[in-house]
Amino acid sequence: MHPPHSSPDGPQRDPYVRTVGRILQKLDHAYRAGRKQLAVLIDPDFGQDEKRLERTVQNACMAKADLIFVGGSLLTSAAFDRCVQRVRELSDRPVVLFPGSPAQLSAHADAVLFLSLISGRNPELLIGHHVTAAPTIKALGIEAIPTGYMLVDGGRPTTVSYVSQTLPIPHDKPGIAAATALAGSLLGLRTIYMDTGSGAERPVSRAMIAAVRAQVDLPIIVGGGIRDAATARGLCDAGADVLVVGTAFEQDPEQIFAMSEAVHG
Numbered sequence: 208m209h210p211p212h213s214s215p216d217g218p219q220r221d222p223y224v225r226t227v228g229r230i231l232q233k234l235d236h237a238y239r240a241g242r243k244q245l246a247v248l249i250d251p252d253f254g255q256d257e258k259r260l261e262r263t264v265q266n267a268c269m270a271k272a273d274l275i276f277v278g279g280s281l282l283t284s285a286a287f288d289r290c291v292q293r294v295r296e297l298s299d300r301p302v303v304l305f306p307g308s309p310a311q312l313s314a315h316a317d318a319v320l321f322l323s324l325i326s327g328r329n330p331e332l333l334i335g336h337h338v339t340a341a342p343t344i345k346a347l348g349i350e351a352i353p354t355g356y357m358l359v360d361g362g363r364p365t366t367v368s369y370v371s372q373t374l375p376i377p378h379d380k381p382g383i384a385a386a387t388a389l390a391g392s393l394l395g396l397r398t399i400y401m402d403t404g405s406g407a408e409r410p411v412s413r414a415m416i417a418a419v420r421a422q423v424d425l426p427i428i429v430g431g432g433i434r435d436a437a438t439a440r441g442l443c444d445a446g447a448d449v450l451v452v453g454t455a456f457e458q459d460p461e462q463i464f465a466m467s468e469a470v471h472g
């Protein structure tokens with residue numbers, strides 16, 4: 208006989224609790240082992256072109272990209288869900304949502320970046336959208352990864368700075384980024400995402416990544432404006448743990464192979 212809340216394999220847990228942490232654990236293990244990772248970002252708008260979507264996801268799998276992120280557009284939830292489902296069908300990689308709004312949630316994903324825009328001062332993006340999304344995340348049973356999202360100036364205004372109505376951190380102020388990331392870490396966030404926004408002119412600087420790396424013992428995700436393998440390698444060497452690339456692969460899905468080789472060293 209076992210007590211009501213246990214089984215021969217150990218305590219029975221709420222199914223939601225069982226799924227929490229699997230992708231975060233992978234991110235954390237890779238960070239601690241010094242294994243750099245590549246995430247291919249699929250914009251659901253782009254995902255409506257079935258042939259290009261297939262080619263990008265197949266290349267991501269063949270090139271052994273570590274993760275597929277989906278998100279960042281203003282699409283309706285139905286179209287978003289269809290795109291995530293299609294990526295799931297085509298891919299053997301973990302699928303992680305990078306939502307542009309609380310409507311961008313899907314049961315077909317493994318996890319969602321639960322983003323707090325800590326570089327900004329917009330309360331909706333620090334806690335408001337989270338309150339709206341939390342019951343759905345729990346009902347869908349997908350893992351939420353508490354993420355401190357920092358928008359960094361990448362040379363020109365991007366969709367994310369316009370939509371979020373927030374000022375990015377100046378590109379040449381690594382100290383501000385480091386203090387912001389440290390505050391996020393002290394608040395209990397589990398990963399830091401530094402982004403210059405999709406299609407940015409330039410990525411986050413190596414100096415800024417190094418400054419954040421020196422302050423937080425967390426996986427650091429870096430995205431925005433990464434277009435070639437040499438740049439990708441340089442950002443990893445500076446301390447980035449996961450690189451997110453979208454636009455470059457939309458323009459040329461074959462680039463995934465060179466980028467993956469550079470990231471994986």
Ligand code: 1GP
Nearest residue numbers: 405406430431432453454
């Ligand atoms: C944007 O970090 C992502 O949020 C990817 O940016 O499209 O410029 O690769 P790119």
